[in-house]
Amino acid sequence: MNSRRKTSMVRVGNVYIGGGAPVAVQSMTNTTTSDVDSTVAQIRELVEAGSELVRVTVNNDAAAEAVPLIVERLRRRSCDIPIVGDFHYNGHLMLEKYPDCARLLSKYRINPGNVGMGSRRDEHFTRIIKVAVKYEKPVRIGVNWGSLDQRLLASLMEENARLDNPLASAEVLKDAIVKSALNSALAAEEAGLPHDQIILSAKVSEVPALISIYKELSEKCAYPLHLGLTEAGIGYKGIVASSAALAVLLNQGIGDTIRVSITPDPGAARTEEVLIARQVLQSLALRFFTPQVTSCPGCGRTNSTLFQELARDIQDYLNVARNVWKDKYPGAEKLKIAVMGCVVNGPGESKHADIGISLPGDGEEPKAPVFIDGKHYTTLKNNDLSGVFIDLLNKYVEDRFSK
Numbered sequence: 550m551n552s553r554r555k556t557s558m559v560r561v562g563n564v565y566i567g568g569g570a571p572v573a574v575q576s577m578t579n580t581t582t583s584d585v586d587s588t589v590a591q592i593r594e595l596v597e598a599g600s601e602l603v604r605v606t607v608n609n610d611a612a613a614e615a616v617p618l619i620v621e622r623l624r625r626r627s628c629d630i631p632i633v634g635d636f637h638y639n640g641h642l643m644l645e646k647y648p649d650c651a652r653l654l655s656k657y658r659i660n661p662g663n664v665g666m667g668s669r670r671d672e673h674f675t676r677i678i679k680v681a682v683k684y685e686k687p688v689r690i691g692v693n694w695g696s697l698d699q700r701l702l703a704s705l706m707e708e709n710a711r712l713d714n715p716l717a718s719a720e721v722l723k724d725a726i727v728k729s730a731l732n733s734a735l736a737a738e739e740a741g742l743p744h745d746q747i748i749l750s751a752k753v754s755e756v757p758a759l760i761s762i763y764k765e766l767s768e769k770c771a772y773p774l775h776l777g778l779t780e781a782g783i784g785y786k787g788i789v790a791s792s793a794a795l796a797v798l799l800n801q802g803i804g805d806t807i808r809v810s811i812t813p814d815p816g817a818a819r820t821e822e823v824l825i826a827r828q829v830l831q832s833l834a835l836r837f838f839t840p841q842v843t844s845c846p847g848c849g850r851t852n853s854t855l856f857q858e859l860a861r862d863i864q865d866y867l868n869v870a871r872n873v874w875k876d877k878y879p880g881a882e883k884l885k886i887a888v889m890g891c892v893v894n895g896p897g898e899s900k901h902a903d904i905g906i907s908l909p910g911d912g913e914e915p916k917a918p919v920f921i922d923g924k925h926y927t928t929l930k931n932n933d934l935s936g937v938f939i940d941l942l943n944k945y946v947e948d949r950f951s952k
Contacts, residue, residue, distance in 0.1 A: 554767050561656045598824055694754075843898055851910045859935055
């Protein structure tokens with residue numbers, strides 16, 4: 550993995566983005582912001598899942614009026630999460646009309662492609678930046694190819710058409726996205742916003758294009774970059790596409806804060822996007838949040854039901870225990886646990902883990918060796934493998950990580 554790209558550091562509430570700070574995980578509510586009860590409840594769910602910043606839509610008077618109520622209610626519950634305001638089309642009006650909203654938000658998110666129409670675009674953009682300067686708020690300038698500055702795109706398309714060897718329109722589109730972000734950042738600085746109050750994003754919904762755009766953007770500026778595959782989709786398609794895009798860029802040292810923009814299943818919790826983002830970071834060893842379980846997929850050698858049930862039991866236990874371990878046993882989030890299904894790779898993987906168990910496969914002796922720190926510790930032969938192994942796991946964590 551390449552070293553992290555050097556950027557300025559931006560403070561967003563109690564979170565730092567860029568400048569060598571850990572890659573921050575963001576999320577966004579999908580409640581109607583003016584519904585204060587629902588919005589506060591969802592924000593708390595996202596925070597509990599591990600989100601470090603939460604963005605809310607501020608699209609009308611009711612939403613802007615609700616922001617102070619949301620922030621106040623969260624603070625009463627000792628939830629000091631930075632709340633980011635998402636503004637499109639009328640952001641200049643909302644921020645100027647509702648000073649408490651502008652003051653209590655930790656960051657503004659604007660899209661230079663839809664801050665206004667025609668000749669009013671630059672004026673509206675500048676008015677938003679002036680409010681940010683007044684309240685000392687950072688701004689994410691988020692270009693999105695679904696709402697790109699059509700004036701800039703048309704100009705670049707015309708220039709390209711006059712070339713002897715014009716580029717493909719897709720290449721011109723990518724160039725327009727990068728230039729829109731950089732030009733807008735320069736305009737923000739000229740309007741008075743400090744360099745270290747600007748974060749850029751340039752989101753598209755295709756993985757190769759996203760990687761190409763962010764690589765170019767990272768080479769042309771030192772602003773922190775917010776990563777995310779926009780409109781990634783639903784189910785495994787959205788999860789895989791987002792993970793693929795984020796992993797490539799993060800592994801090259803590009804990216805200072807991330808969001809996974811998947812479509813949740815109807816009625817499903819919004820928290821899935823947070824859990825996926827955290828798992829991407831942990832899989833790349835960029836951050837550590839929770840103990841990890843290594844388990845094999847199973848094959849004709851394994852007693853599938855037995856080791857699958859044990860792997861699930863251990864994972865379910867960790868999902869609960871990690872919340873206690875986080876404060877009581879610092880460092881336990883890096884713990885590696887192996888639950889393997891037969892003799893082929895079981896002992897080897899268990900030795901590589903901090904603590905591991907290799908269950909007997911079909912045709913093997915009915916015993917399950919346990920390895921701790923690479924050495925054979927004991928062999929289990931009783932029926933309650935899950936309970937006994939969890940007891941051994943708890944003892945190991947207490948012995949190793951106790952303050």
